[in-house]
Amino acid sequence: MIGPVRPYVVTGGRSRPTRAELAVESLVNAVPRPPELPRHVLLNREHRRILGLCRSLLSVAEVAAHLGLPLGVAKVLVGDLWDLGAVQVLPPVPQAERLPTTLLEEVLVGLRQLR
Amino acid sequence: MASANSAEAPADLPAGPQYLPSSVRGAVKILVTGPFGVGKTTLVGSLSEITPLRTEEDMTAASTGVDDLTGLGGKTTTTVALDFGRITLNSRLALYLFGTPGQQRFQPLWEDLSRGALGAIVMVDPRRLNDSFDVLGRLEEQGIPFAVAVNTFPGTPSYPEEQLRSALDVLPDVPLLFCDARDRRQSYDLLIDFVDHLHRSSLLELGG
Numbered sequence: 001m002i003g004p005v006r007p008y009v010v011t012g013g014r015s016r017p018t019r020a021e022l023a024v025e026s027l028v029n030a031v032p033r034p035p036e037l038p039r040h041v042l043l044n045r046e047h048r049r050i051l052g053l054c055r056s057l058l059s060v061a062e063v064a065a066h067l068g069l070p071l072g073v074a075k076v077l078v079g080d081l082w083d084l085g086a087v088q089v090l091p092p093v094p095q096a097e098r099l100p101t102t103l104l105e106e107v108l109v110g111l112r113q114l115r
Numbered sequence: 116m117a118s119a120n121s122a123e124a125p126a127d128l129p130a131g132p133q134y135l136p137s138s139v140r141g142a143v144k145i146l147v148t149g150p151f152g153v154g155k156t157t158l159v160g161s162l163s164e165i166t167p168l169r170t171e172e173d174m175t176a177a178s179t180g181v182d183d184l185t186g187l188g189g190k191t192t193t194t195v196a197l198d199f200g201r202i203t204l205n206s207r208l209a210l211y212l213f214g215t216p217g218q219q220r221f222q223p224l225w226e227d228l229s230r231g232a233l234g235a236i237v238m239v240d241p242r243r244l245n246d247s248f249d250v251l252g253r254l255e256e257q258g259i260p261f262a263v264a265v266n267t268f269p270g271t272p273s274y275p276e277e278q279l280r281s282a283l284d285v286l287p288d289v290p291l292l293f294c295d296a297r298d299r300r301q302s303y304d305l306l307i308d309f310v311d312h313l314h315r316s317s318l319l320e321l322g323g
Contacts, residue, residue: 003167004233014206017174023230023231024144024211024213024227024228025142025143025144025211025231026187027135027139027141027142027209030136053132054188055134056132056134056135056137057134057135057136057137057139058132058134058135059142059201059209059211061168061170061199061213062132062201064169064170065170065199066132066168068171068172068323070170070171070172070173071170071172071197071227072172072227074170080230090139090140090141090142100317101314101317101318101321103143104233104313104314105314106142106204106208107204107208107210107233107310108207108307108310108311108314109204110202110205110208110209110210111202111204111303111306111307111310112269112307113205113305114202114204114303115300115304115307
């Protein structure tokens with residue numbers, strides 16, 4: 001942790017996503033018919049912009065860039081929507097066993113085909 | 116469709132989102148790092164299937180090595196632009212390429228980006244190798260696999276590989292690659308060589 005960071009106004013002062021596993025390359029998609037929000041929950045303008053943007057699959061980083069938000073802020077807001085069940089998040093490809101050979105092979109084959 | 120002059124276009128007005136195919140199940144990432152002005156954005160642009168995107172990150176840089184209980188000592192806030200691109204590798208998997216400065220003062224951003232990365236391509240300018248020592252040291256420390264890529268735009272003097280290696284003081288198993296980052300084919304070859312290296316290293320680790 002690096003001392004006090006500029007407060008993130010739009011996230012209500014939070015600078016950490018509620019779910020640690022959200023990464024900049026996590027893929028996000030708005031849920032077509034989201035569950036009804038609890039009465040006390042108020043989505044802010046940025047939340048609604050994210051829902052509008054994520055009609056189809058984009059990474060958290062792309063959400064940040066398209067909405068002009070820093071990455072950390074986008075992560076928190078996407079995390080909020082995830083907690084509410086309003087977006088679906090595909091986890092980054094699991095790296096449990098460091099550098100799985102099959103994954104690297106898949107990347108390599110893909111790149112060679114695109115070259 | 117594609118906007119002209121995309122490299123210089125302000126990233127707050129991109130052409131509109133270019134969505135991934137809905138069949139994609141996950142994404143991996145590779146960092147493109149190195150000092151300012153070395154060509155990271157150019158390389159990302161040559162490889163990316165989408166107009167490269169940009170975020171502006173506020174950095175609160177703490178003075179290094181000082182206990183920070185007061186929260187006052189020597190802090191400055193700077194903004195750093197982060198450029199990234201995307202390659203859809205197949206119907207299930209996407210690759211993101213993040214161009215990021217690697218210097219110590221961008222620590223929070225670095226940690227966020229490097230977590231889970233397959234590896235890093237460190238771009239170097241042979242005329243100012245010193246600028247790359249910081250990031251090379253950090254990658255070695257963190258155990259992130261990397262390759263060194265010399266950006267060979269015209270006017271760059273050519274140095275013998277051995278001389279570059281010894282000046283950079285990298286281990287023999289670190290690939291030293293050459294590439295004109297403006298050229299798509301060369302940039303692809305660079306990326307393929309790097310991933311091939313990662314793949315072969317992982318096979319060795321398996322004890323094959």
